[in-house]
Amino acid sequence: MSISKNSVASIYTTEKFIEEYTYTGEDLGAVWSKDSTTFKVWAPTAEKVQVALYGSGTAGTDDLTKKIDMTKGEKGVWSVTVDGDLNGTYYTYFVTNNGEEAEACDPYARTTGVNGNRAMVIDLASTNPEDWSDDVSPNKDMKYTDAVLYELHVRDFSIDESSGVSDAHRGKFLAFTEKGTKTAGGAVTGIDYLKELGVTHVHLLPSYDYGSVDESRLDEPQFNWGYDPVNYNVPEGSYSTDPFHGEVRVKEMKQMVKALHDSGINVVMDVVYNHVYDADTFCFNKIVPGYFSRQKPDGTYSNGSYCGNDTASERAMVQKYIVDSIFYWADEYHIDGFRFDLVGLLDTETINKLVEKVHEKYPDVIFYGEGWDLPTAVEEGNYLAIQKNADKTPDFAYFSDDIRDLIAGKNGENTGFVSGADGCEDEIGACFMAQTPWCPKPDQTVNYVSCHDNYTLMDKLRITRPDAPQAELIRMNKLAAAVYMLSQGIPFIHAGEEFLRIKEDENGKIVENSFDSSDYVNRLRWYQLEDPIYAEVLEYYKGLIQFRKNHAALRLTTAEEVTSNVRYQKVTDGVVLFEINGNVSGETSNGIVIIFNASAKNQKISLSDAGVAAGEWNICINGQQAGTEILETVAEDMVMAAPISAMALVRG
């Protein structure tokens, strides 16, 4: 059978095609052993497939050593076994469809040479760090709501000189393996910093092989977020110390994971299955024309992602590919969680299958994503993984744009609850209780106020409240953090938010979309931690995290638990109060009262008027400080909440 790209949608989704060509084996790719390597590639529409072996991983180098015919077998899978130890051998496939020959990388490549053009046969066991077989999740048995997520870009983490990371490792995976790093003035940085911060999961922006950074000229500064996938099962070469030798990126990424695990921190990978860098040159589409990407009836690519193409996750072998890929990262790299970019373009069946497959072996792995509702040409009969379908993906959480927009304001010039907007109380109440209209239960909402997209929190606050002095902006920032950190759900911190991160260029211009901006804009400015103003905000975040970890009542998992144990009360304009029962499973206190005062004035609040029974209260969070230490004990009915501040009272 031969197929041209424009006719595919109808043929690929016929029952006949699905029945004849759905392969379920676990052996696609190059499976290495000391004596031989077996290559298998799914190419049901091809007339001819060959594997080409090369001396190097650099495309365009004239070092072809062998071109071997492959044989078509069951379900459209072509295979050949090549004798000898092929570890380190680079290869591609030559696939002929409809008389046209194309050279493609292996969609199941375990690693590649520079820029991901040629795959490499690899003995994966030889890439394992010491004690890798003993490496397990450091936060075993943790529920989704026990997680405190920290979203970080590999390069931002260490590229600034003030990170104290060695020159050779700055901007690389290996930066995470350096302990004892400090700024010139002695502020703790790097992995030690992450450990002291207390987050449970570091969520890394795309770290698989992406296309927008040229790995062949890393001597020049280049930056990209990396939402442009090229090889889904290969670490990004620019984060390795040597992108030309395929084993190096694999080894170094594993070393990073091991170092984080050894520091008690889990690793989440940001994965971008919803689109590819370039649909026409994506290897899967070269091998099976147009199969990986959705087409509109006119034959053009569906573009709900606004990146040129959408992935046809509903097609059987794309679904299998995504499931296999996620399981591979969990199994081979010990990845503890996955954040799905624009997951609203993928179908719920694929999501449930991959969650189920990973959870069978690794029950602690967490899954969440951007469930935005985007226009896409999905085949009929599929549900998409969007917020309003959350009840169809019970083990998958979604970012809450509701809480984000409420706390600091929607995009642009709008203010939010902490920055002076009126009338937010009841919606803040609903968000605090994980009762946004789409959210079935607290372990399905990721609560945050800023992330890599859009303005940083401090930039957003200073843009929307240009009148406010720095001290007031900091109060807003702290209150914002307290709102999402104490809410029911899964809290998520944008790296650097905890020390007033800004994205400003050399001319002082604030950058909103920094996906390809310079290191100057994107770096974490570690040196700022030497300034007591910044260090105090950091301490506040640490305290909020500790307080959350200390109170199981803040980490409920079902809607029923929340309804029966958490009570919302509007006190007055800009002031909300929550009373949380102490008699929930695992809770160490006798109850907690949380007050958010978003008004610009001191608020004297009568606890009895708010329906709270009298007692003795230990204040652990106020406008200045947060933590598990008792700042003050009060027994009065009236408590005073400072302007723009959070307060937590633990019943004594």
Ligand code: CA
């Ligand atoms: Ca790359």
